Amino acid sequence: MLEESIVIDVSSSVGSQMMEAVKSRRMVFVAGLPSAGKSFILQQLTxxxxIEGRxxxxxxxDDARRSFETEEALARFPEVDNLTHPAIRKAVGYWVxxxxxxxxxxxxxPANTLIVELPVMGGxxxxxxxxxxxxxxxxxxxxxxxxxxxIPSVEVRAAIENVRQETITNPRHELEAKDAPLYIVQAEWQSVRQIYNQQNGIESDAKRDSIYDPEIYREVFLxxxxxxxxxxxxxxxxxxxxGSAYERPVPVEVIEAEEADIKASYERLDIEFPGEKAERAIDDWANY
Structure with a gap:
């Protein structure tokens, strides 16, 4: 039974908000950092x-990005150090x-529900x-x-990172092997910290800025x-x-871009960020 797959107590603050969302909202988004529990929350929402018959x-x-990583696009905008090229990220953004x-x-x-993952960082x-x-x-x-x-506590985030490292090494699901490695997890946290520093006129400090702080995470995302x-x-x-947070015990229809959408996005990219400007297509993603 599906109820047995619910791990979050629906009478708790977290669980009740999630259950109310799937009952009353057409679209539910989950935004945040890696190693913050997004995949688990997405699974539980699904x-x-x-259970509500949606x-x-x-x-x-990842589903959307793969559609845009055509042979031609990757030849122009190759992945570097496990990171999607800024131009491809921008092209996906035009479409979404x-x-x-x-x-x-x-x-x-109204019985149809769209559940969306928002990785956010890096645009x-x-x-x-x-x-x-x-x-x-x-x-x-x-x-x-x-x-x-x-927003996980310091202790919970550390535990999630430990689980991530274990499941990357010994995946229970094919997608776990493709999770962002911990050095990218750390880099994305530091990006949050840099945004916070810039917004508050604080000088960077490598040692301090490497330490996860849920209150800084909260302020930046608010x-x-x-x-x-x-x-x-x-x-x-x-x-x-x-099992794995990527497992979905209910049928899910995945939304992906069509060929015409992909073509239109890259045409727009070439107009707005021609040539070498494509390298900087997402530089200002957090400034809005």
Whole structure:
């Protein structure tokens, strides 16, 4: 039974917010850092939606990105050190707002739910959090959408990192082997810290800035989420995950870009960031 796959107590603060979201919102987003519990929260939301009889659609960065990593695109914009090229990240971002609008129009049944992963850092899907003068804005700013950010305590984050290292080495699911390695996890935390330092006029300090601080994480993401309906999920316990957080015991329909969408995104990229400018396509992703 699906209920047996629910690990989060639905009467708890975290669980009740999540259950209410799948009951009352058309679209539920999970934004945040790696090793913050996003995949687990996405899994639990999917199961909750299944229990409520929803047809679940999924929009996740890796699924979307792979569609844009055509042979031609990778020849122009190769991956470096396990990081997607800035130009490809920007091209995916051009597409994603329209993708949400198209899903909403094509799936008017309130029993349909879209669950979205927002990796955010490095400009991945950040367009969904930004304000733009387009058809998507009214939808993304409406009560049909909520964005969650799980913020683990220091102790929980350390435990999640330990689990991540173990599952990368001995994956229980094929996607675990592709999780961002810990050096990228650390680099993305330091990016959060750099944003905080810049916003508060604080000089960088390598030793201090390497230490995860949930309150700094909170402040930075509250600012990034300011144009959306959002809720912070304070994660102060390590949940007993059954199997892999990537497992989905309910049917899920994945949203991916079509060939015409991909072509249009790269054409726009070439106009707005021609030639070497493509290398800097996401430099200002957090400045909005």
């Amino acid at each position: 199961i909750m939606a299944g 047809k679940v659609y999924s929009l996740q960065w 707002r329209n993708a949400v609008v198209k899903w909403h129009a094509a799936n008017p049944d 991945r899907f950040v367009e969904l959090m930004q304000q733009h003068d387009d058809e998507a804005e009214n939808l993304l700013a409406s009560d049909q959408v909520i964005m969650f950010t799980p 600012n990034l989420l300011r144009f959306r309906n959002y809720s912070i999920l304070d994660i102060d316990q390590l949940y007993e995950v059954k």
